[in-house]
Amino acid sequence: MSWLPIALVGVPLLGALVATVPAVRDRAVAWGIAVSAGVLVLAVALAAAFEYARPADMQLQSDRPWIPGLGLRFHLGVDGVSLPLVVLTALLTFLCFVHLAGHPPEGGRPGALVVTLLVLEVGMIGTFLALDLLLFFVFFEVVLVPMYFVIALWGGAARRAAAVKFILYTLLGSAVLLIGLLVVWTQAGTLDMVALAGRHGSGMARSAQILAFLAIGLGLAVKTPMWPLHTWLPDAHTEAPTVGSVLLAGVLLKMGSYGFARIAIPVLPEGAAALAPWLGAFAVAGIAYGSLACLAQRDLKRMIAYSSVGHMGFVLLGFASLTPVGLNGALFANVAHGLITGLLFFLAGAVKERYGTADMVRLGGGMLRRLPYVASLLTFACVASLGLPGLAGFWGEMLALLGAFRPVAGLSRPLFLVFMAVGGLGAVLTAAYFLAMLSRVTHGRAVETVPLAGPLEPPEPDEPSGLYEPPGPLATAEGVREVLSEAGEAAKPVEPVAADAGQTGGQTGKARRPFRDVTAHELAAWLPLVALIVLFGLWPKALLAVTTPAVQSLLGSGVAP
């Protein structure tokens, strides 16, 4: 009976409650940093106390009766699969608070934001630690409400609609998830994940398993976002504040995919085997669809959101193969995506804060000239995200493709070879849109022109964009205006927002923060992520050693590698 998991969930909850006290509220961000630092220390302690000799078994469990009437138990524990995710959550939340210290939220009310983020952290960590189906569901839901408020109160222009769509969509998904969990409960008789995983679905009829997997899969697919159920993600990201986007992309998406690894696949193997081809098909559609959508985006944050759809497609492809290497790849890609996209959203937030807009056409070019450090970090993050070996992004995708190359015995080999091929092409498209974005935003000459007198009509987010043709034919001399308008689009002259360094006042729109390069707080928030991306890139064994045995036990040693 270890107190660590309970402390991990309790400390942020207490922190949130205390933060509502007026005395604490005016120094809220400092308090937030303290609490999240405490949680990070606890998470590291958890990692230290974890016995790496046997990562497959559930360790540091604390199992208390919660609602005796229903037989629900407050059962927390951690194993190879959930350990990295818990540490990732604690780290990302701590970095978000550090970032908040230097950059107070635009919407004001920092105290309320701190409380919301701490409650969010409770939900996130609880989800990864929970070992009881309904406890998992409770934490899964606890996360939604604070995220709604983060988007609705501190978001961008059309935040209300985005927040409502976010919460309604995910709530619908969770309702279906609950049905699935209840089916499992009635069929298997117990809610304890460890016992259920141990049985490998022996006690349940095949049709019940398929039905339960379908329901649970749909609920989780909304959260991961699987392809057709993803439309809430771009809106939520475009409107969420930097901190919200980082946590939404860094952790909330992982809860969906973690659900697949912890509940759907080990508990319902026959259901998984029956629906794996569909899961694979949607995953691969997500990869191709996400990368194509990114190629034609104008808004930077929206593009990164669609790139998350693509990357989570790889994660789902890894799950669909139902092989240990596939699951390994999926879990690795999970953690890597959390780090990389967290960094990307931090950078996008920084760009949006300095330029006042995230519209790539209005950003003009030459960011490497004006913000050398932000731009070089953006280049690093994009290169990591497109899956360069030596950085974290590569291993997850490679292992997922390797899993798809030879799926588990029951699945049809040629179908998964097609999935692998499309996944590979998706990787090329990923490289295409990231480099296209880099060459539009960071390269080129920074044209010093003041924006047009009147307020620019905001480009409606997903109208076909004036996209720049990356691998164009023989290079033709580029016009001075650096306006890369597609011939089709009405070539209205869009003056890039060029708040030149040192130019103060006289700007249309609200007074913008001084146009400084990266600040101390931002560096403090970003460098740990950069370090971890390089560490996991150069030394994947750090993560794979923990997840491989756990995954083999989850899939049951019977499954051929």
Add this chain to the structure above:
Amino acid sequence: MTAVVALIVLLPFAAAVAGLLATRLGTRDVRAEDVRTRGVGARDARTADVGARAERAAYRRAAWFAIVPGTVSAALTVWLAAALARGTPATDGRFWAELLPGRTEGTLTVVETGSVPISLTLRADGLSVLAGILVVVVALAVQVYSVGYMRDEPRYPSYSAFVSLFTSAMLLVVYAGDLIVLYAGWEIMGLCSYLLIGHWWEDRANSRAAVKAFLVTRLGDVGFLFGIFVLGLSAGSFRIDDVLRADLPRGTLVAATLLLLAGVAGKSAQVPLQTWLPDAMAGPTPISALIHAATMVAAGIFVVARLYPAFLAAPPTLDVLGVVAAVGMLGAALAALAQDDLKRVLAYSTISQLAYMAAALAAGSDRAAMFHLVSHGAFKALLFLCAGLVIHHVGSNLISHMGGLRTALPVTFWTMTIGFAALAGLPPASGFFSKDAVLSAVEHGTGPAQPLVYASALLTVGVTGAYAARAWLRTFFGPARIEPLPEPPPGVAHVFDGREAPPSMLWPAGVLAVPALLLGLAGWAAGVQVEWGPAAASLAVALLGAGIVYALWRAAPEQDPARLLGPFRAPCERAFYVDAAYAALVTRPVLRLARGVVRTDARVVDGAVRGSGRATLGLSGLVRLAQNGNAQLYVTGLLAGLVLIAVAAVVLT
């Protein structure tokens, strides 16, 4: 021994990391200051020159970080070669077993992935040391050359760091013992080439060329990765020894090698994926010398040589390679003849020479291919460095702006003459020996495509002689046409005041001239048989090509001898419009598809979501009728219900 190999690979990597982070430390605040005060009154002259001094300090520190580790790595490679030479001769007739029999392999760690484990293994044998020496020597030469070439470039520290990173990635590919580790080095090379081609990113054309280079090679790399999957999974391990030792069924071998061929075509700019190399000339010339002449483009050929037993066991793949080589050889040579930009001439010549090596591999002799690879690496790097000197002097890449530089740039003239001699294959130079080794290999090759390959090889010798002579004549002879340009666009390096380049740039050219001249003789001495009959024939063809061009040039020095191509000149110059075809067939449709995806996403998928919202609102509108205040409507409903109940009561009971 493995520690030495590890050190060779890690030293440039450490240099890169140090270069990127350390050089800027002292100057961070000054640079930011410099950016902010740019163009604000004379009062800040003081901070400006403080910035300049910090700039030079960072420059010098970066230069040291680049050159010292490079030299140490070179020394270690030579020591390794010596150690291998003393090693115990192995029996399985590995490459150059007689010269470098030794072999060493060490595994740092094995990463369990759930199916096939990945082992971080480094291995050194004759083949890898030979390629290693080439890489290290050319890299050192380029680093020294760059110190002078990038005289007052603000971004030199990052440039030199990326070159060191590239060198370490190439060495990783050369010394990799595990296919996945090889793939890691393979892709990092691609990234460095992207970063370095886009070095002068102010001009969007350079950044566009960099993106194109990365995407085309990345497309090939995906095929390469799938090839590795096929090999790894069927052999049960990714280690190269296990893969080569396991006897895999023919079908998987052919599939794997064909997929690997995709990666090789991407990286070594062979026919289907060669459009990126000429555009890659947008990068600084030393980069063209290092990456796009000697090392990266040779990596594809090296990998085929490394996995040669697997390729030998898959004849159809070799035939495909042969055909690709034949087409690539001739096409690139003709294109080189029609180019006006000196660097693009050399780029197309590189594609053509690489096709030669591929032809040798297809014909079954990896020895000839590797010999030509090393000698080509030497003399092509030399040619690029000299081209850099000429461009430095003239201030423009175009041959039409050059002329009569023989007197102005004596050292460059002689070194470049050696280079062109080697390229054309004239006797004393190394090109003569290595090209004839390839020609005799191709002549004795078997397989259906052999006559086509041999014919195209002979034809290409002639065309090579022609374009080498043309470039040589128009650059150094004829009327002087240089007029120093005021301030060159950032795409071109800075103009010197007429004198020849500083010694730091001349020495590397001189150093590389030695192997360009003597490597052939050394190879011959080391036992490479030369068949004098075909060698004489190929020499005659080369001289014939050169003679025709000389005659045309003699007739009218101002005009371009390429007029002999007549109507074919335009297609040759545009490389047979392959680029435009790719743009029309691949790029535009993908972008149109992308916009279509965004439109459907907004209208269909999102529409369905918003539609469900509107449907529920509509439904509630219907129900609201019951409360719209119209009392008569209520009573009607009431009585209708009453009648229904009455009827039901009557009917049912």
Add this chain to the structure above:
Amino acid sequence: MTSQAPGLWPPSGPEVVFLLLGAVAVGSALLVVTTRQLVHAALWLVVCFGALAGGYLVLTAEFVAWVQVLIYVGAVVVLLLFGIMLTRAPIGPSAGLDSGNRWAAALVAVATAAVLVTVIVTGFRTAYAPLQPGRGAAEPLGASVFRTWVLPFEALSVLLLAALIGAIVLSRTDIRGRE
């Protein structure tokens, strides 16, 4: 009581008279609800009530008939005419007297009629009662009202009083409800 009743068809003497009067009543009622002129509706109402009074007479309920004529025709219809006048309803034919849900109303009405008629005809096809003239005269009615029905009669007077006060309170403008 139902001695061997004569056949339902052909109708005997008083039944014929009653049918005629019934037809007049139904016809005038139809006109009341369909006429386009407001005042004509009131007048047709008078005809309908008159016909009904005649019907009562045929059914030997003279007292009820006279009370019907006295109260309905005399007081109620006049009151309605006053109402029409006070609400300044247009005299001539005015369009749009029927509200929107005309067809629904017709449907319901026809359905009610159908249900009632079928139930009645199936239920009371053979019901026959010989008419004793003078049975419904004022004298027996008065006796039974003041012998057995005297309590409801008194309650009725209280009701009338309440209605009277209500009407006065509602129609006087100077009496305000609590704002």
Add this chain to the structure above:
Amino acid sequence: MHVVYPVVVSALLFSIGVYGVLARRNAILVLMSVELMLNAVNLNLVAFDVWLGDRLHGGQVLTLFVIVIAAAEVGLGLAIVLAVFRTRRTVDVDRLRALAEVVRTPEPGRPDGEGAS
């Protein structure tokens, strides 16, 4: 006298009254239709009283009572109609939408369509 005849006539009258109540727009016409329905009931009462031959004349006394109540009802009804007329300037039943969810003031000139929410 067959009781069927008067009862059928009263049923018809009653249905016509129902139609009048549901279809007429003017409140007074609605009151008239209500009167029609009450008369139908009276006819029914008298017909059954005669048929049952009740010594206490229950049917006919009740008819008297109904007539009295009808008179009171018309009086009160008209008072209400007048009060409504005085405040709303109209007595059209379907215009009086105070019960509606959203209090809608009918725009002048646009006949308020039935059922428009």
